[in-house]
Amino acid sequence: MPPVIVWVLVGLAVVGWLARRWWEPRLAARGLALRDLPVKWWLVGYPQTAARIVFTWRRLCQVANLAVSLRASHQRVLGKDTVVEGRALRPSVPRLSWPMPTRHGLKVRVVMLPGQTPAPYYAAARAMEHAWRVHSVMVTSPRRGHVLLTITAADPLTGELPAAERAGELLxxxxxxxxxxxxxxxxxxxxxxxxxxxxxxxxxxxxxxxxxxxxxxxxxxxxxxxxxxxxxxxxxxxxxxxxxxxxxxxxxxxxxxxxxxxxxxxxxxxxxxxxxxxxxxxxxxxxxxxxxxxxxxxxxxxxxxxxxxxxxxxxxxxxxxxxxxxxxxxxxxxxxxxxxxxxxxxxxxxxxxxxxxxxxxxxxxxxxxxxxxxxxxxxxxxxxxxxxxxxxxxxxxxxxxxxxxxxxxxxxxxxxxxxATDPPRSPFLSGMDSAPAKGGQRE
Ligand SMILES: Nc1ncnc2c1ncn2[C@@H]1O[C@H](COP(=O)(O)OP(=O)(O)O)[C@@H](O)[C@H]1O
Ligand SMILES: [Mg+2]
Incomplete structure (x- = not known):
C-alpha cells in the first residue's frame, strides 16, 4: 500500500477516535449512545440539513421578517431631494449556533437581536420547515434573549416504535x-x-x-x-x-x-x-x-x-x-x-x-x-x-x-x-373492599 494511503487511513482513524471521544460524553449526558443514532441520518441527513440551515439562514431571516435593517443610521439627506449615500444596506440577521444533532433531528440556538421577541420566530416555524425540508420545527425560548429551534428531520411516529424503556415512578x-x-x-x-x-x-x-x-x-x-x-x-x-x-x-x-x-x-x-x-x-x-x-x-x-x-x-x-x-x-x-x-x-x-x-x-x-x-x-x-x-x-x-x-x-x-398480575390489597379505606359492584370482579 502506498504510504500516502496509509497516512490517510491513520488520519481518518485518529479523527474518528477524537470525534468519538468528544461526542460520547455529550450524548451520554442526554441519555443516548452512539449506536442509538441511525447511521444514515448521521452520515447523510445531518450534514445535509445542517448545511441547508446555515446557507439559507440569511435569506430566510429576510423573507420571514427575522432580520432587522438599521436604515436610519445609514441614510443621508442632501439638499431638497432625498439621496441615499454610502454602502448598500445589509440587514442584520440574528446569530445562529452550529446545528447540533439529536436522535431525530437537530437543535439550533439563535441569539435574538435587541428589540426582538420570540413571536416572529414562532410565526416563522412553518417557513423553516419548508426551507430546510424537515418534518417539524419547534420554537421555544428557554433563556431570555435566545430562542431554541428543535428540529425533527422525519416523522419519528411512523413505522415500528421501540418498546417502553423504563418502569416509571409511582403514578x-x-x-x-x-x-x-x-x-x-x-x-x-x-x-x-x-x-x-x-x-x-x-x-x-x-x-x-x-x-x-x-x-x-x-x-x-x-x-x-x-x-x-x-x-x-x-x-x-x-x-x-x-x-x-x-x-x-x-x-x-x-x-x-x-x-x-x-x-x-x-x-x-x-x-x-x-x-x-x-x-x-x-x-x-x-x-x-x-x-x-x-x-x-x-x-x-x-x-x-x-x-x-x-x-x-x-x-x-x-x-x-x-x-x-x-x-x-x-x-x-x-x-x-x-x-x-x-x-x-x-x-x-x-x-x-x-x-x-x-x-x-x-x-x-x-x-x-x-x-x-x-x-x-x-x-x-x-x-x-x-x-x-x-x-x-x-x-x-x-x-x-x-x-x-x-x-x-x-x-x-x-x-x-x-x-395474571395481582391488584394492590385493600385500596378502599371506606371498608367496602369485599363487596364488589355488580359486574365487578375481585380476587
Ligand atoms: N399506537 C398504535 N400503533 C399502531 N396501531 C394502533 C395504535 N393505536 C391503535 N392502533 C390500531 O388501531 C386500531 C383501533 O384502535 P382502538 O384503540 O381500538 O381505537 P378506538 O378505541 O379509538 O376506537 C387498533 O386495533 C390497532 O390496530
Ligand atoms: Mg375503543
Missing amino acids: AADVGWCEEGVAFVIDFRRTPHWMITGATQSGKSTLLAALVRALAPQPVALVGVDCKGGMEFSGFGRRLTLLATSRRDAIEVLERLVREIQARTQVCRAAGARSVWDLPEKARPVPLVLLVDEIAELYLTDGSRSEREAAERCGTLLLRIAQLGAALGVYLVAAGQRVGSDLGVRVTSLRAQLGGRVAHRAHDEASAEMTLGDINKDAVVVAQSITEDEQGVCVVAMQGRWTRARSHLISQEERAEIA
Whole structure:
C-alpha cells in the first residue's frame, strides 16, 4: 500500500477516535449512545440539513421578517431631494449556533437581536420547515434573549416504535413516544385528570391499554368503566379492582369512589394533612385510577325519566370525582369520541377539570377544537391533520405545552400477563373492599 494511503487511513482513524471521544460524553449526558443514532441520518441527513440551515439562514431571516435593517443610521439627506449615500444596506440577521444533532433531528440556538421577541420566530416555524425540508420545527425560548429551534428531520411516529424503556415512578405511566423522541408519560401527580378523544378506530382504547400496562406493576388500584360491552377492559382480568360494564354498574362504582373520597377526606382532616401525599407513607391510601372508555354511553338517554336521571347521576358523580379526587389520590381518565356539552349536563364543567388532553384523529373539525381549543390553537390544527392511517397518533397537551405522540401497541400476550398480575390489597379505606359492584370482579 502506498504510504500516502496509509497516512490517510491513520488520519481518518485518529479523527474518528477524537470525534468519538468528544461526542460520547455529550450524548451520554442526554441519555443516548452512539449506536442509538441511525447511521444514515448521521452520515447523510445531518450534514445535509445542517448545511441547508446555515446557507439559507440569511435569506430566510429576510423573507420571514427575522432580520432587522438599521436604515436610519445609514441614510443621508442632501439638499431638497432625498439621496441615499454610502454602502448598500445589509440587514442584520440574528446569530445562529452550529446545528447540533439529536436522535431525530437537530437543535439550533439563535441569539435574538435587541428589540426582538420570540413571536416572529414562532410565526416563522412553518417557513423553516419548508426551507430546510424537515418534518417539524419547534420554537421555544428557554433563556431570555435566545430562542431554541428543535428540529425533527422525519416523522419519528411512523413505522415500528421501540418498546417502553423504563418502569416509571409511582403514578407516572410510560404510554408511548413523543415526536421529539422522548417517552410519552402520563404523570398523574403532575396532571391528575385526563381526557382522550378521537373517532372510532383512532387509538383511544389502545392508549388506555398502554396506560393499564404501565400502571399494572405499580401499587395503584385500577377501576374500569366501559359500558360498550366491556370488551376493552375484560382482558385485564383481576388486575382491575372493579369493572363496570353497564350504566347501572357504573353508577354503583362511581358512588363507591365518591364514598372513598369522603373517607379519605376524613383521614386527611384527622391527620391535619392537605392531601394524601402529606400523610406518612404507612397511612397513605393506595392511589386509585378510574378509566372510563366510551364516556358518551354514561350520558345516553332515550328521553325516559329513569334514563335521564341515571345520565344526570353519572354526570354529577364524575364531576365530583374530578373536583375532589386529585388531592385524595383518586384520578380520572375519560375517553370518548367527543367530550362536549352536547353529551349532557355538567360535561363542560367536567372538561374544565380534565387538565391533560389527548386528541386522536377526529370525525369532524369541532372535536379537535373541543379537546385542544382552550389550550392551544396550533395544537388544534396539528390534530386536525392526523390522517386515517396514522392510527394511535395523537396530540397531547398538558400544562401549557403540547406535542405529537403515539401510544405503544399492547399485544394479547401482554394483556394475559397483566391479567395474571395481582391488584394492590385493600385500596378502599371506606371498608367496602369485599363487596364488589355488580359486574365487578375481585380476587
Ligand atoms: N399506537 C398504535 N400503533 C399502531 N396501531 C394502533 C395504535 N393505536 C391503535 N392502533 C390500531 O388501531 C386500531 C383501533 O384502535 P382502538 O384503540 O381500538 O381505537 P378506538 O378505541 O379509538 O376506537 C387498533 O386495533 C390497532 O390496530
Ligand atoms: Mg375503543
